[in-house]
Amino acid sequence: MTQRDFQQFFKNPRTHKDDLVAIGGDFHTDRLLYAYQKGIFPWSENPIRWYCLDPRAIFDLNRVHFSKTVMRKIRQKRHRISFNEAFLAVMQGCSYREKDNTWITSGFFKGYLQLHRMGWAHSVEVWNEKQELVGGVYGVAIGKFFAGESMFAYESDAGKIALYHLFEKLKLDGFLLFDTQQLNHVTWALGAYEIPKSSYLDRLENAIQNPDPWIISH
Structure with a gap:
């Protein structure tokens, strides 16, 4: 996936009020590395749930x-x-x-x-x-x-x-x-x-x- 694809998949943690910013996707290294650099991490599987907690x-x-x-x-x-x-x-x-x-x-x-x-x-x-x-x-x-x-x-x-x-x-x-x-x-x-x-x-x-x-x- 391209950078643009990831931007569309994950909600922007700075503007999205909920802790949960995406559901689905996969554990591909490109997705994981993009997520961590945006403050996002996975916390479950089937489905994969991605979070950016507030507070942290x-x-x-x-x-x-x-x-x-x-x-x-x-x-x-x-x-x-x-x-x-x-x-x-x-x-x-x-x-x-x-x-x-x-x-x-x-x-x-x-x-x-x-x-x-x-x-x-x-x-x-x-x-x-x-x-x-x-x-x-x-x-x-x-x-x-x-x-x-x-x-x-x-x-x-x-x-x-x-x-x-x-x-x-x-x-x-x-x-x-x-x-x-x-x-x-x-x-x-x-x-x-x-x-x-x-x-x-x-x-x-x-x-x-x-x-x-x-x-x-x-």
């Missing part, structure tokens, strides 16, 4: 706070941290819940795995001393913008440890905006907060002035 929850990378317990575990360095080593496994961990299903269904796997192969989607993995994957987080990076999609933990605090290392790497590489979509008790406790949609879209435009893939520094 974000993290200030310089004002996140982790508990003393989490920081102690990080300082102990009992875990191995990796980037983009097990993207599929991280998505699988994020898609599993004991009592209910998440929105991460087959179409999401197909679309985001392709984004990952193209260098747009990234994961952080936490491994225990037995080299078992015990936590992780994944999301989409465009320019200096990161959209956090989901995190999981098979071991207490492992997801937060992954998020800590992601934040540190993003700060090192000069990222300007971290989107966490909407608040929940975990993100709120870590320091996420809400801003108006208009402010979010202004910050997004600034963060993606050079919309390049993220080449992770080492």
Whole structure:
């Protein structure tokens, strides 16, 4: 689809008052990348529903706070941290819940795995001393913008440890905006907060002035 086709498919988030801006389409990488650059993300499949929330929850990378317990575990360095080593496994961990299903269904796997192969989607993995994957987080990076999609933990605090290392790497590489979509008790406790949609879209435009893939520094 052309840029014009996408403009006709998605309602303009700046002028459209509802959170829901489109229904249908597919998880093709071109559509996903266009959507993220306009502040839009998919939240369901069959049909695919596309949203731009108002208000929008974000993290200030310089004002996140982790508990003393989490920081102690990080300082102990009992875990191995990796980037983009097990993207599929991280998505699988994020898609599993004991009592209910998440929105991460087959179409999401197909679309985001392709984004990952193209260098747009990234994961952080936490491994225990037995080299078992015990936590992780994944999301989409465009320019200096990161959209956090989901995190999981098979071991207490492992997801937060992954998020800590992601934040540190993003700060090192000069990222300007971290989107966490909407608040929940975990993100709120870590320091996420809400801003108006208009402010979010202004910050997004600034963060993606050079919309390049993220080449992770080492």
